[in-house]
Amino acid sequence: MSQKREMTVRNQRFSILKQPIASVLNQHLIDYPTPRNLSYWWGFGSLAGICLVIQIVTGIFLAMHYTPHIDLDFNSVEHIMRDVEGGWLLRYMHANGASMFFIVVYLHVFRGLYYASYSSPREFVRCIGVVIFLLMILTAFIGYVLPWGQMSFWGATVITSLASAIPIVGDTIVTCLWGGFSVDNATLNRFFSLHYLLPFILVGASVLHLAALHQYGSNNPLGVHAEMDKIAFYPYFYVKDLVGIPDKAGGVAAIALVSICLLALPFMKSLYVRSSSFRPIYQGLFWLLLADRCLLGWIGCQPVEPPFVTIGQISPLLFFLFFAILPLLGLVGRGIPHSYTDDPVAEKDPISVRH
Structure with a gap:
């Protein structure tokens, strides 16, 4: 009798996993084939996703008590800190969570640089990742302005003024950002609306980032591709996942150049091997x-x-x-092995990475 009940429960589980949404989640979060030699460095992407969820949840609750008006917003933040039950905790989780979000993403980016995870065929993964990073910077800056203290006001004034360095249309862009001829109430309302909207755009971009990654599979410390050396993501990897430039125009150009460098990495076709291990x-x-x-x-x-x-x-x-x-x-560089267990030093002839 107990065996029949166990079979019934198992069949119900399998029938649920065959449903449209559940089957997609099962394919990408449970049965997703993962290289068995992944290290803890591959867990920062999942941690970044957790940070994003925390930021959205705490931000929604904070928005319930925030007033986007230059005469009321600073007092509304004080109200959250002093009068709202647990408001101080929500605000500190949101503020420090943003810093933690960037720390995790920086580690995620540098891991990709070190192991050359941007190499073919994952160019699109890197490009979406750069877009996500730029959206994060924009969202964090806008959130920094919302408390409307002295640092917030002058930060908004200085950073938005950078757009005036753009030839011809720069001043027009600044005026549109401000909603007038100075940082004022219209600016604050624009920033609050964008700060509420951008995290959900980040979620969509993150889903595209994950889908692009799963199209070709994750990279690994050796940079090799071997279908037989993969295992299911669940349960094996769930544990591992539990500037001084003197002028304004030069600063804007440097910021743009950083983004261009990160976007150009996947298209440097002279890379002989993917992983820095060789x-x-x-x-x-x-x-x-x-x-x-x-x-x-x-x-x-x-x-x-x-x-x-x-x-x-x-x-x-x-x-x-x-x-x-x-x-x-x-x-x-040296040739790379066909499998995670091969010795690249023992190879007499270099092995192409395009396999």
Whole structure:
């Protein structure tokens, strides 16, 4: 009798998994074939998704008590902190969750850089990821303005004024962003509407990012592709997933150039091997890039005086130098194995990565 009941429960489970939505979730979240040699570095994408959900949930509750008006919004934030039950916790979760979101995404991006996960055939995955990152920056900046303190007001004034560096249409764009001729109530209402809308656009972009990834499968530390060396995502990987530029125009150009560099990575066809495991020169330059990135963050906290100004001007050049010489590094490397268990050193002839 108990055996028959167990069979009935199992059949019900399988029938549920055959339904349209459930079958898609089962295909991408449970039975998704995953390389068995993935490390914990591959868990930051899932953590980023969790952070996004937390930000949306806490943001919805905060929006219930927030008033987007320049005369009332600061007091509404104080009301959330002092009078709303658990409001202080929601606000701190939302504010610190945004910082945690960026930390996780930075680790996710640098893992992709280190293991060359942007290589063919995953170019589209990288391009969508860059769009997600830019949307995150925009959403975080708009959220920073909403409390409407002194830092928020002047931050909105300075950052939106960067658009005036665009030739011909720059001033018109700034006026449209402000809703007038200065940062005022119209600006705040625009920012609140966009801050509420953009996270849901991020969800859609994240779904596209995941779908593009699952079309060809995840990369792995060795950068090889072998169908027989894959296992189901559930339950094996659920545990692992539980700048100083002196002028405004130059700063805007540098920001745009960073995005262009990240978007161009998948199309550098000279990459001989995907994973940095077989590229020691690339490994060293990668850690120098990471050190330079930390230096840029530190310089941003220093006073605008010598020698910090000079260091702040040299550091971005070193950052872009990495991307300039990256196509040449692809010509140096060893062959890669067909399987996760093969020894690449034992191979006599180089093996093409296009298989």
